[in-house]
Amino acid sequence: MKRIALVSAVLLAAVNYAxxxxxxxxxxxxGSNVKATYSGSLDLSGFFNSGSVESMYSGGEEALLWxxxxxxxxSTTSAETEMGSIWGIDSPLPSFGxxxxxVPxxxxxxxxxxxxxxxxSDQAIFFDVKDIDENNIVSVSGGMTFQNKTISDLGLNLGTYQMNDSDFAxxxxxTLTITPEPATMALLGLGGLFIRRRSS
Known part of the structure; x- marks a missing residue:
């Protein structure tokens, strides 16, 4: 019985973590391209409770990196489709380049x-209202590809950037993470090796 209770607790914790x-x-x-992907879910209950979720309308099928x-x-919806948006984020996503x-x-x-x-210059999150379930969870995944481009071509700064808000669960x-080119990674590795050898 204790084992069943423990397994149930672990499963519940896993669901909550998800x-x-x-x-x-x-x-x-x-390869010779750059890919930008996104996936995950957000509990929007806090935003609905605070009245922060607003309507906006899609401009059609489009994508942009700036x-x-x-x-x-x-945006993969047709023009003038009603979408959800959240404005006035406490800690907006900082500039990353x-x-x-x-345009991908x-x-x-x-x-x-x-x-x-x-x-x-107010920042917002946007999403399709059809992706929100009965528990106010919005789940998304997707991406874009920039052919024959490099991280430098796109004006990106390497690093990890975050957006936070008190209404997030x-x-x-x-979180946005920008990863360097493989050659840059190799140079960083060699630099680390050089430092270790000099200090030994």
Missing amino acids: YSAGIEMNISPD PQEPVIGV SDVQS DSFYGDSFGVTIDSGT QGENI
Whole structure:
């Protein structure tokens, strides 16, 4: 009986962890291309309770990467489709590169991203309302591909960036990680080896 209770507790913890992972966005080289992907889920209950979820309308099927503003997102819905948005984020996603606007060669998946109001520079999360379940959980996955581009071409700064808000469920946030080119990784590895050998 104790073993059953323990297994149940572990399974419940695993389910709660799955809902607490947030959404991860990754940008990394893929051969001669660069891929940006996103996946995960957010519990929007806190935002619904605070009245922070607003309606916005899709401009159609489009995608954009603009590191300086910052804007990163994919819309796969038809024009004028009603979507959900959350404005006034406590700790917005910081700028992750230069003033380079890049439209991907291809994109896919659920509508999701981070955008700004051009007039106020206020930052928002946007998503398709159809991706919200009965428990106010929005789950998304998708990505975009920039052909024959490098991390440098897209004006990206390497690193990990986060968006946080008091209305996020415990343990949740939105995280963006930008990974270097393989050659850069190799040089970093050699540098580390050189430092270790000099200090030994």
